[in-house]
Amino acid sequence: MKQIDLNSDLGESYGSWRMGDDAAILPVVSSANVACGFHAGDPAGILATLNAARENGVVAGAHVAYPDLVGFGRRNMDIASDELTADVIYQIGALQALARAAGTEVRYVKPHGALYNTIAHDKRQALAVIHAIKAVDAALPLVVLAGSPLATFAREQGLKVIAEAFADRAYHADGTLVSRREAASVLHDPQQVALRMLQLITEGGLISIEGKFTPIAADSICVHGDSPGAIDMARQLRALLEHNGIIIRAFAAREGE
Template sequence: MTPAERPPVTVVDLNADLGEGFGRWTLTDDDALLSVVTSANVACGFHAGDPTTMRRVCELAAERGVRIGAQVSYRDLAGFGRRAMDVPPDQLADEVAYQIGALQVFARAAGARVAYVKPHGALYNRTVHDEEQAEAVVGGVRLAAPGLPVLGLPGSRLHEAAGRAGLPVVAEAFADRAYTPHGTLVPRREPDAVVHDPDAVVDRSVAIARDGEVTAHTGDRIRLRARSLCVHGDTPGAADLARRVRTALWTAGVRVEAFA
C-alpha cells in the first residue's frame, strides 16, 4: 500500500491567519493560502484588516469551502496586536463583539457565516493565564454570536471560561511556534520563539497531529492534543509551507478537515 492509499486514522483542521493587511499594505498571500487551509482566521480591523480586505477574503473563502473565523485582537494596528495592553473587561467584551459583527456582515454577503472565534497575538497569550480578560472575550462572543466555537490553547483560561459559558472549545496547536515544557508558547521576545526551518515545521506538524506530542524548546517531549493546527500566514513562503504540511499529514495517515 502506498502512502497516498493509506487510510486516514486521524482528522485535523489546518488554519492560518489571513487578511492581515491594511489599505495599500499587504502581508498575507490570501489567495494562495485559501487553496490549502481548511479554516481562515480573518483579521477584523483591530490588528490588521480593512473592510475591503475582509470582504475579499470572505468571498474567496466561501468560494473554496474554507471556514471563516473571526480573529479578534486588542486595538493595536501599530503593533500588529502583539503589544501587551490593559483594556477594561467591559470595553474588551464590546470590542470583541464589534469585530465579530463586522466580519459577520461580509461573511453573510459572501453566502457564508462566521464559524468560530480565535484571539490574536497579545490577546491570545493574555487569555491563556488571565481569567478576567478571558471572561471578557467570552462575553464578547456571547454578545455577538452565542454558541460560536472558541479556538485556542488547550487548558487555557479562555477555554475554561468558554466551557463555563456553554461555548464549544477547539484545541489548537502551532506548527511554527516553540513550546515551553508546560505546553504554553514561548514568548516572541525570547530567542527561537518561532520555528523557521521548514523541515522542522513539517515534522512537528505530523508529530502533533498523529502522535499528540511535540518537543519543547528545552528538549522535553510534551503531550499536545489538538483538533486544529496553525501555520502563520505572515511567515515567508507560508503558502508553500502549508502545502508541504498538508501533504505530509496525508502521507502520515492524517485527514485534513475543518472542525466547524
C-alpha cells in the same frame, strides 16, 4: 481516520499596505481567521478574503483583537471589561455582515496577538471576551491555546473550545510557547515543522525545547502565510499529513457540529 484542522490568519492587508498572501494560503488551509479591522484589515480587503474563502471551501472565523492598528494588535492593553466585551461584539458583528454579503458565515472566534496571549491566563479579560461571544452567538466555538487556563474558563461558561497548536513555534516542557524574544522560538525548517506536527497528531505531543516529550492535545494547527517561506512550509505540512492518511478538515464543518 485521524483528522485535523489547519487555520491561518487572513484578511490582514490595509489599504495599500499588504500582509501575507491570502490567495496562496487558502488552498492549503481549512479555516480562515479573518481580521475584523481592529488590528488589521480594511472592509474591501476583508470582503475579498471572505469571498475567496468561500470559493475555496474554507470556513471563516472572526479574528478579534485589541484596537491597535499601529501595533498590529501585538501590544498589551489593560481595557475595562465592558469596553472589551463591546469591542469583541462589534468586531464579530462587522465580520458577520461582510460574511453574509460574501455568501458565507462566521463559524468561530479566534483572538489575535496580544489579546490571544493575555486571555490565555487573565481571567478578567477572558471572561469579557467569553461574554461577548455568548451575547452574539453562544454556539460559536472559541479557539484557544492548547492546555491554557482559558480553555477551562470558556468551558465553565458553556462555550465549545477548540484547542490550537502552532506549527512553527517551539514549546516548553510545560506546554507553553517559547517567547518570541528567545532564541529558537520560531522554527524555519519546513521538514522539521511537518514532522513535528505529524508527531503531534499521531503521538499526542512533541519534543519540547528542553528535549522532553510534551503532551499537547490539539484540534487545530495554525500555519502562517505572512513570512518568507511560510507558504511552502504550509504546503509541505499538508502534503506530509495527507500522505500519512490524515484528513484536513475544518473543525466547524465536521459531522454533528
